[in-house]
Amino acid sequence: MKPQIVHDAEIHRQHVRLRIPIAVELDGTRFSIDDWSMGGFGVAGPIDSRQPVERFLVRLIFPFEDFELTLRLDAQMVYVLPDLPRFGGRFVALSQGQLTLFRYVVDAYLSGEIVSGGDILSVVGGDQAGEA
Secondary structure (H helix, E strand, O other), X not given: OOOEEEOOOOOOOOOOEEEOOOEEEEOOEEEEOOEEOOOXXXXXOOOXXXXXXXXXXXXXXXXXXXXXXXXXXXXXXXXXXXXXXXXXXXXXXXXXXXXXXXXXXXXXXXXXXXXXXXXXXXXXXXXXXXXX
């Protein structure tokens, strides 16, 4: 699947919506995210364990060919639509390190820089000998 970037009118969106296949794990359940940005996420699916305004920890999961990369982030439930079903959350209180890593992973995913587990190890280990 080729990643796509979708940009909605700025009056409606604060962040560019990304079409990278990721998942979010919430209360031990993994959901496929169908709408997300650096600001938050939307999921087509039911949730009974959380209500709007509630804060909680999530695991944001980036699946790659032979591994997954996971970021632990604080989130807040923005809406729960039981009739559709659908829910959405926003990321809150991201540290500078979390934000930097989040941006790096998204940029590297879109550019094709990260294609194997070794690429991540090179970045984390500060391996300057690896290819750019």
